[in-house]
Amino acid sequence: MVETKSIPILLLGCGGVGRHLLRHILSCRSLHSQMGLVLRVVGVADSRSLLAVSDAAAAAAAATASMDDAFLAELCRSKSSGSPLSSLVRLGGCQLFTDSEAKGKIIDVARLLSTSTGLAVVDCSASSEIVDTLKEVMSLGCCVVLANKKPLTCAIEDFEKLVFHFRRIRFESTVGAGLPVIASVTRIIASGDPISRIMGSLSGTLGYVMSELEDGKPFSQVVKAAKSLGFTEPDPRDDLSGMDVARKGLILARLLGWKMSLNDIKVESLYPSEFGPGSMTTEVFLGSAISQLDKSIEERVTAASSKGNVLRYVCVIENSRCQVGLQEIPKDSPLGRLRGSDNVVEICSHCYANSPLVIQGAGAGNDTTAAGVLADIIDLQDLFK
Ligand SMILES: NC(=O)C1=CN([C@@H]2O[C@H](COP(=O)(O)OP(=O)(O)OC[C@H]3O[C@@H](n4cnc5c(N)ncnc54)[C@H](OP(=O)(O)O)[C@@H]3O)[C@@H](O)[C@H]2O)C=CC1
Numbered sequence: 383m384v385e386t387k388s389i390p391i392l393l394l395g396c397g398g399v400g401r402h403l404l405r406h407i408l409s410c411r412s413l414h415s416q417m418g419l420v421l422r423v424v425g426v427a428d429s430r431s432l433l434a435v436s437d438a439a440a441a442a443a444a445a446t447a448s449m450d451d452a453f454l455a456e457l458c459r460s461k462s463s464g465s466p467l468s469s470l471v472r473l474g475g476c477q478l479f480t481d482s483e484a485k486g487k488i489i490d491v492a493r494l495l496s497t498s499t500g501l502a503v504v505d506c507s508a509s510s511e512i513v514d515t516l517k518e519v520m521s522l523g524c525c526v527v528l529a530n531k532k533p534l535t536c537a538i539e540d541f542e543k544l545v546f547h548f549r550r551i552r553f554e555s556t557v558g559a560g561l562p563v564i565a566s567v568t569r570i571i572a573s574g575d576p577i578s579r580i581m582g583s584l585s586g587t588l589g590y591v592m593s594e595l596e597d598g599k600p601f602s603q604v605v606k607a608a609k610s611l612g613f614t615e616p617d618p619r620d621d622l623s624g625m626d627v628a629r630k631g632l633i634l635a636r637l638l639g640w641k642m643s644l645n646d647i648k649v650e651s652l653y654p655s656e657f658g659p660g661s662m663t664t665e666v667f668l669g670s671a672i673s674q675l676d677k678s679i680e681e682r683v684t685a686a687s688s689k690g691n692v693l694r695y696v697c698v699i700e701n702s703r704c705q706v707g708l709q710e711i712p713k714d715s716p717l718g719r720l721r722g723s724d725n726v727v728e729i730c731s732h733c734y735a736n737s738p739l740v741i742q743g744a745g746a747g748n749d750t751t752a753a754g755v756l757a758d759i760i761d762l763q764d765l766f767k
């Protein structure tokens with residue numbers, strides 16, 4: 383008989399990715415059971431509150447308490463309709479904590495479960511404020527899984543503190559969504575093979591936008607489509623400013639051991655600063671401002687096309703420098719042929735000098751990203767009792 387191991391999960395962020403993760407957990411019950419695993423969700427947080435199993439002490443002792451599957455499905459439906467967790471009528475035997483109580487409660491649960499069953503804290507938010515909580519739960523011995531890039535791209539000291547616990551942290555989905563980019567880079571590094579260059583198209587949103595523009599569609603229309611397909615960040619300006627790609631570049635550069643910050647990266651934005659978050663809301667940007675960019679972007683696409691080229695938003699990490707921006711690329715090249723939300727990453731090292739390692743595939747989307755997060759959680763199974 384296969385011994386069953388339980389992985390308690392506390393999920394921070396219940397948006398597109400977080401909800402898909404919960405749905406994947408539910409739909410994989412029988413697969414995980416065959417693997418001798420049961421994933422127990424003991425808490426879910428959104429931006430306003432935390433819902434956690436009522437008695438974490440009992441949960442720790444009994445190693446059974448969790449939100450039941452019917453309740454998790456109901457929670458996903460409610461969040462999909464735009465309601466906050468705090469508006470749930472049925473709490474499924476859980477307790478609701480306000481934003482101000484949430485951090486303390488997360489630490490309480492982490493303290494209790496880390497010494498008994500273990501706990502995986504999964505960050506599917508897009509918040510930069512969570513990093514202190516993550517450092518604290520890691521210092522208590524918990525595991526951390528990230529889809530959120532921000533904890534790894536703020537202060538270098540925070541990155542080092544988190545990644546220092548490399549056996550207990552996974553963040554594959556932060557670069558390339560479900561693609562094995564981080565795993566490939568860390569394996570090459572661990573083998574002592576020096577990486578000389580990483581180059582590629584690391585944004586599902588910008589990949590999709592640039593390839594759709596080739597079909598003559600307006601920029602504003604394809605950006606809105608990318609948002610509705612779940613490719614963009616909560617505020618698509620995070621993608622259009624290049625900052626989301628810069629964060630991915632920074633994570634890779636820091637893995638190479640470079641002590642860089644976001645300010646060291648040369649970033650090209652696709653909108654002017656007067657359209658930035660300090661000047662207008664996302665709704666105003668998408669509602670009226672963005673269409674003012676259609677003509678200038680169309681001119682750039684046409685100019686590239688007249689030379690047999692296409693525009694691609696490219697990240698280059700080489701010679702201790704990282705830069706991200708639009709490049710004119712021959713239409714008939716691996717980058718030029720990229721369509722939709724696909725990412726492509728080319729890694730050159732001593733072993734991969736003449737024939738670089740190339741990773742390509744869907745690089746954004748809630749489903750793919752959540753699948754990457756789930757695979758990261760399963761990858762940590764040996765650390766649970
Ligand atoms: N979509 C994709 O293709 C990919 C996404 N990612 C990353 O996944 C993360 C989530 O993306 P996505 O699901 O699309 O974003 P959403 O905006 O759909 O969801 C974000 C969730 O985080 C919650 N949240 C915000 N602040 C906090 C906080 N302080 N504590 C707890 N929860 C918080 C939000 O709460 P509320 O519901 O109240 O607003 C929301 O539920 C992002 O960091 C993104 O970069 C990574 C790879 C690919």
Ligand SMILES: N[C@@H](CC=O)C(=O)O
Nearest residue numbers: 585586587613614615
């Ligand atoms: N907004 C991002 C999502 C994944 O990180 C992208 O478009 O690539």
